Amino acid sequence: MKAVIPAAGLGTRLLPATKAQPKEMLPVYDKPTIHYVVEEALKAGIDDIMIVTGRNKRSIEDYFDKSHELEYTLQKAGKDRDLKKVRKITDLADICYVRQKDLKGLGDAVLAAERHVGDEPFAVLLGDSIVKCNSCTGHLVDVFEKYQKSTIAIREVPNEQVNKYGIISGSEIDDDIYKISKLVEKPEIGQAPTNLAIAGRYVLTPDIFDKIKETEAGFNDEVQLTDAISKLDEVYGVNYHGKVFNIENRIGWLTSSIDFALDDDEFKDDLIEYMKTFMD
Ligand code: G1P
Numbered sequence: 001m002k003a004v005i006p007a008a009g010l011g012t013r014l015l016p017a018t019k020a021q022p023k024e025m026l027p028v029y030d031k032p033t034i035h036y037v038v039e040e041a042l043k044a045g046i047d048d049i050m051i052v053t054g055r056n057k058r059s060i061e062d063y064f065d066k067s068h069e070l071e072y073t074l075q076k077a078g079k080d081r082d083l084k085k086v087r088k089i090t091d092l093a094d095i096c097y098v099r100q101k102d103l104k105g106l107g108d109a110v111l112a113a114e115r116h117v118g119d120e121p122f123a124v125l126l127g128d129s130i131v132k133c134n135s136c137t138g139h140l141v142d143v144f145e146k147y148q149k150s151t152i153a154i155r156e157v158p159n160e161q162v163n164k165y166g167i168i169s170g171s172e173i174d175d176d177i178y179k180i181s182k183l184v185e186k187p188e189i190g191q192a193p194t195n196l197a198i199a200g201r202y203v204l205t206p207d208i209f210d211k212i213k214e215t216e217a218g219f220n221d222e223v224q225l226t227d228a229i230s231k232l233d234e235v236y237g238v239n240y241h242g243k244v245f246n247i248e249n250r251i252g253w254l255t256s257s258i259d260f261a262l263d264d265d266e267f268k269d270d271l272i273e274y275m276k277t278f279m280d
Contacts, residue, residue, distance in 0.1 A: 149234040167194060245259070
């Protein structure tokens with residue numbers, strides 16, 4: 001299976017931090033956001049990855065590319081540990097890139113990968129969200145194998161946040177597995193059918209490409225992936241209980257950095273000590 005990582009959006013919610021760098025390159029603790037996303041695809045056994053980029057996103061390609069100068073300098077300085085870190089990034093996966101020409105929405109960004117994906121089911125991992133711990137995509141792939149229909153990750157969000165997400169409704173046919181009957185992109189608060197939000201991870205059948213082509217601009221005047229998915233005949237949802245960080249907003253970005261820093265024994269205690277100073 002191949003994976004598509006849409007990473008073309010402007011990141012306006014994080015301006016000015018994203019004025020001259022992609023939001024997907026913002027560091028979360030000690031790595032850029034997109035590094036975590038690629039790692040999740042690899043954990044799911046997917047190493048053929050297409051990243052959908054746009055203008056001003058070249059640093060994503062540079063990040064996963066070999067840096068001869070840097071490697072030479074580190075080698076000469078005897079900084080073997082750093083050299084190893086840098087080389088590991090290049091060896092992570094087989095990544096190729098396509099540019100979304102106009103920013104016409106997530107559906108349109110996924111469509112840009114059509115030729116690379118071909119006629120096979122594929123995974124989509126949004127490049128600006130990090131799903132922590134076990135591989136959410138890996139689990140989606142397992143569920144997809146069972147039903148052979150498009151399968152998306154969902155999670156419960158507070159009722160006052162439903163307008164920030166795609167929201168689904170449907171019936172729970174097995175533990176945490178939903179047969180989806182309705183999908184709506186960013187409904188108004190009070191009008192959402194449930195509080196089950198699309199979590200930015202999908203395994204889609206290739207007929208989604210034709211559905212995207214049939215989809216008119218929707219929310220925010222963009223071609224929404226959610227609207228195209230709702231045109232598919234059968235779709236399943238997997239309720240994911242782990243942590244999901246949306247890097248595209250300030251609180252998501254900040255809390256993700258703290259969360260990952262707390263996993264690092266070298267800095268954990270110092271960070272906790274610092275945070276305690278706010279409790280007094
Ligand atoms: C996108 C999707 C939305 C989904 C969300 C998850 O929205 O369109 O359905 O719930 O990602 O993060 P965005 O956050 O890019 O506006």
